[in-house]
Amino acid sequence: MIPTRPLLALILTFIIAGQGLFVAGARATAQSSLSDAARVARVESQLENLRQELKIPALSAAIVKDQKVLWAKGFGFADVENKVPATEHTPYHLASLTKTFASTILMQLVQEGKIKLDDPVSKYGITLESEGVIRVRHLLSHTSEGNPGESYRYNGNRFGELDKVIQRATGKSFGELLIANILDPLDMTETAPNVFRIVGTKSPSGTDPAAEAEVKAAVMDLIAGFNAGSVDQIERRLAPQQNRFPGEGGFLTSFIDASELRGAFQSGFKLNFRVDNLETAVYGTTAVSTFFMSGTITPSNGIPRADGPWRSSLFWNKQDGAWKLVHSHQSAMNRAMITEKHQQRFDTVSKSLAQPYALDREFKTRKSSYPQGFSTSAGLMSSVLDMAKYDIAIDQNKFLAREIQQLAFTSTVSTKGEALPYGLGWFTQNYKGTKMLWHYGYWTANSSFILKVPERNITFIVMANTDNLSRPTDLGGGDALSSPVGMAFLKTFIFPEKFGEPIPEINWNASAQELKDQLQQVSGKPYADVYSKDLITKFRINQSVGQATEAARVMKMYGELFSKPFPEDLAKMPVVAQLVKVLDNEDKTMEFTLTRAQQVRIFSIGEGQAGEMFDYGWIENANKGTSVWEMQEKETTHAGGAAKNRKVDVVITLEPGKYKLRYKTDDSHSFDRWNALPPEINFWGIAVYAK
Incomplete structure (x- = not known):
């Protein structure tokens, strides 16, 4: 842990972390005089409380101030x-970090x-559904869907397409540049791409090493033939009935003509491929070889372009x-190419990697498994000190x-002139x-979280090692204050000043x-x-750990404390009929009669989404x-709160006669029994x- 805390800080921690109704004056005096060490002690206490509340087995945190590590520690x-x-x-x-x-x-x-933010992504071999031209900046800012640049929609899969931009612009993978440009220069020895051996063929015990060497030589001879533009050299390595699975890319076609x-080679077509991680398994007179392949293709127009990486599998027979x-089978890799250096880092870091839980x-903590893969979107592993x-x-x-x-730290402005919550790779x-x-x-x-406050240089x-640091939040929506750990830090190190x-x-x-008494103060x-954000977070935490009763109590409290007043103009209008404060699984009816044709105003809040109403x-x-x-x-x-809270406020004309006002609910999310944020007006019904 960095640094060692003095006894005074420990005493202050005990005092500050105590629960009960706060006394504004007493707490103000204590907190306003806190040193960095005392603030750290307070954050430590809150993080440990949150770790237990969120049922997280392990949590590590660090604070960097004035470009130095002020504090770092592990919990659990x-x-x-x-x-x-x-x-x-x-x-x-790290997932999306x-x-x-x-x-x-x-x-x-x-x-x-080497690239321009306004380059069309099609330049880099990327094809995505869109209503316009998708550019590199759109993938970087999560604004590529619909009409590019018009709105923000977080999409990790589309962000991962940036692998291809890097590969084609440089001939190197994201992982290679990451290690060369960031990890090695900073001596980040506790950081590695999350890789696994997908090229890992191994011969049966007792196989002649000479046979493996022969197959590897055949692979390199075949690739050399393509790189040299020698059809004769290529043909010497092909069986009479060679073929491949149909699919994307690859350097062979079925039954090469x-x-x-x-003719293609004579017109100026050139290939320059390299082979990485070549491995071979031999089974008598048959063999399989696997490797990664990437490089450049120069069409007859003379303009080379980066190609790959591809995962290649070749199957061989010994004939004459x-x-x-x-x-043969080649498949495009939608993630950064794995090199031996990637693998070495992974092997080292994974030995001390926190084990996965869910x-x-x-709602009991059980051993789980981590996702596999590595790309520009996710898949890096690191420690808080390396970060x-x-x-x-x-x-x-x-x-x-x-x-x-x-430029990366600046909010993207939409084509409508609206500031969006994401820059270029950062919220x-x-x-x-x-x-x-x-x-x-x-x-x-x-799950993970990083928060920088530049004006304070902190x-x-x-x-x-569970997802519950991020699951009970609205971080994807762009609000850092929805993070319980983020709020603990902000309220201690940023907000007082x-x-x-x-x-x-x-x-x-x-x-x-x-x-109410506390909040009134x-x-x-x-x-x-x-x-109000704290109470919403409290609700989400309760939901995430299975405390449904407490979650309902918290949301009921939220409705009472933070709801907007009922519209004043409606409150002054004569009520013809109403069904309000409707609970789960209810089907209510109220009759009313109109003696003449008249206009009526209908106000209703209920639950619905994707074209369907539930309440x-x-x-x-x-x-x-x-x-x-x-x-x-x-x-x-939208009626405020959860997106499924829906509101209608319309005026219609009804003929004279008898009517029934009806309101029906399903088995969840109703008045004072919310399973998500309630509407901004504490109303549920019709x-x-x-008029």
């Missing part, structure tokens, strides 16, 4: 079964003039004393000129004048009335909105039993007003 067990404690050196999977590294590499290529290939190719259906090295290097402009780095957020640069990771059995880094006073703690386990403060109201003709009006999802607007 990296390996529960073997009681291996987590430390600041424990590597974790990998995107920040991809941003650095890509912006280096922009700086070097020698005359056609010779020579190895002949009988079958919550089962009963601290990376963060310091960014701030020292070791990778990029300042203006290029700031960017402005909270009441304070700029925050951040990213999160969220994948199977792992960074917070945290990693975990920003708002000129300490941020009082709230006892969320208090009764509704006690909470801070209702006029500029940071009052922090508490909704309608009006029936009581005599005929037919519907005269019904709430339909396509005609609703009401009809006389």
Whole structure:
């Protein structure tokens, strides 16, 4: 742990972490005088509490201040079964924090003039569905879907297509440049790509090594024939009936037409491929060889382009004393090419990697497994101390000129002129004048978070070996304040100075009335909105660990404390009929009669999504039993809170007669029994007003 805490800090931790109704004056005095060591102690206490609450086996965190590691520590067990404690050196999977590294590499290529942000991605062999031209900046900023540049939609798969941009622009993989440009120069020995041996053929025991050498020589002879443009050399290595699986790419076609290939070479067509990780298994007179292949293709127009990497599998027969190719299969790799250096790093880092865990259906922590693969989108593994090295290097402009780095740190502006929550590989957020640069990771059995506050020259880094650091949040929506660990850091290191006073703690386990009393004391403060975010986070945490009853209590409290008032104009209108505060599994009816034709205003809030309503109201003709009006999802607007909260506010004309007002709910998400954020108005049901 860095550094050792003094006794005073430990005492302050005990005092500050205590629960109960806060006394604003007493806590203000204590917190405003906290040193860095005391603040660290407070964050330590909160992180450990959150780790236990979120049922995370291991968590490691670090704080970098003024380009130095202020503090770093591990919590819990990296390996529960073997009681291996987590430390600041424990590597974790980073998931999407990998995107920040991809941003650095890509912006280096922009700086070097090897790519342009406005290059169409089709230039790099990328084909994606779109309503317009997708450019490199659109993939980097998650704005490639629909009309490119118009809106933000986080999409890790599309971001991963940037592998191809790097490969074709440089002839090298993202992983190769990552190691050469970042990991090796910074001595990040606790960081590695998440790779696995997909080229791992091994001969049966007792196989003659000379036979393996012969097959490897045949592979290299075949590739050399293509690189030399020698059809005769290629044909010597082909069996009479060679073929391959149909599919993308590859350097062979089914039943090569020698005359056609010779004509292509004569017209200027050239290949320059290299082979990596060649391995061979021999089974008597048959053999298989696997390897990675990449390089350049020069068409007859003389303009070379990068190609690959491909995963190649070749199958051989020994005929007339020579190895002949009988079958081949090449598949495009949608992730960075794995080299032996990647594998060596992986083997070293994986020995101390935190073990993966997940919550089962009963919300008990069980051993899990990590996802495999590595790309510009995800797949890097690292420790908080190595991430601290990376963060310091960014701030020292070791990778990029300042203006290029700031370009990555600037919010993307949509084609409609709206500031979006993402820059180029980083989330960017402005909270009441304070700029925050951040990213999160969220994948199977792992989660992570990095938050930079440039004006304070401070960074917070945290990693975990379950997904629950990120699952109960709205980080994908662009709000860093939805992270419970992020909020713990901000309220301790950033907000006291920003708002000129300490941020009082709230006892969320208090009764509704006690909470109202606490919140009343801070209702006029500029940071009052922090508490509504805290309560939402509390709800999400309860949901994520299976505490449904407590989650419902918290959301009921949220509705009482933070709902907007009922629309004043509606409150003044005469009520014709209403069905309100409707609960789960209810089918309510209320009759009403109109003596004349008149306009009525219908106000209803319910649950719906994807064109379907689950909690909704309608009006029936009581005599005929037919519907005269019904709430339909396509005609609703968002009612605030969860996206599925839908609202309708319309005026219709009803003829004189008897009517039934109806409202029906399903088995979840109803008044004061919310399973997601409630609507902004504490209302669930339908009401009809006389105009």
